[in-house]
Amino acid sequence: VAYIPTLPDALALMVGIFHEYAGKDGNACSLNKGEFKDLIDAQFPQVFQNSKDKEGIQKLMNDLDRDKSGEIDFTEYMTFLASLAVVCNEYLLESLKGGKKPCK
Amino acid sequence: VAYIPTLPDALALMVGIFHEYAGKDGNACSLNKGEFKDLIDAQFPQVFQNSKDKEGIQKLMNDLDRDKSGEIDFTEYMTFLASLAVVCNEYLLESLKGGKKPCK
Numbered sequence: 412v413a414y415i416p417t418l419p420d421a422l423a424l425m426v427g428i429f430h431e432y433a434g435k436d437g438n439a440c441s442l443n444k445g446e447f448k449d450l451i452d453a454q455f456p457q458v459f460q461n462s463k464d465k466e467g468i469q470k471l472m473n474d475l476d477r478d479k480s481g482e483i484d485f486t487e488y489m490t491f492l493a494s495l496a497v498v499c500n501e502y503l504l505e506s507l508k509g510g511k512k513p514c515k
Numbered sequence: 516v517a518y519i520p521t522l523p524d525a526l527a528l529m530v531g532i533f534h535e536y537a538g539k540d541g542n543a544c545s546l547n548k549g550e551f552k553d554l555i556d557a558q559f560p561q562v563f564q565n566s567k568d569k570e571g572i573q574k575l576m577n578d579l580d581r582d583k584s585g586e587i588d589f590t591e592y593m594t595f596l597a598s599l600a601v602v603c604n605e606y607l608l609e610s611l612k613g614g615k616k617p618c619k
Contacts, residue, residue, distance in 0.1 A: 418558040493597045
């Protein structure tokens with residue numbers, strides 16, 4: 412029987428990947444612009460095709476950087492991932508429309 | 516070479532597990548009390564050992580239910596998971612103290 416991944420696995424993966432990139436240089440508890448770009452390029456190659464667009468990646472960072480520290484801390488990173496999950500979920504529900512309506 | 520899970524895998528898992536439980540009965544887009552309790556029991560058996568404590572699970576639900584709908588919608592669920600990830604991350608950093616300091 413294959414191991415079925417659980418929510419703690421997903422959480423551990425999110426924590427681990429953050430530190431894999433945040434630890435590259437400078438402050439090991441936050442992602443600077445280069446680290447954030449590397450993370451996006453590696454983890455979301457299809458979704459953010461324009462990460463070579465320097466203006467786009469800077470705009471995304473500015474949006475996520477709530478405390479205007481110039482870097483993405485762990486809480487800001489999790490807010491970003493939670494927003495992506497909400498978008499994924501809405502896309503899923505939208506794609507199911509026309510078939511069995513998933514929600515009341 | 517083993518497949519290395521990525522952030523989209525973690526997001527898909529979170530979306531999938533939400534619907535696995537939310538779809539059990541009633542509104543398929545939110546977790547009612549029974550569905551939320553089943554999810555916590557199955558996914559976090561070690562962390563929330565007191566989910567048999569009906570008062571505890573109700574208190575947690577009340578805290579998460581920002582819009583006071585009586586159920587946990589997807590956004591509230593993601594806020595919960597993001598909070599758990601932040602706690603995991605702080606626990607990890609705390610456990611590393613005394614050794615090499617991970618952050619400036």
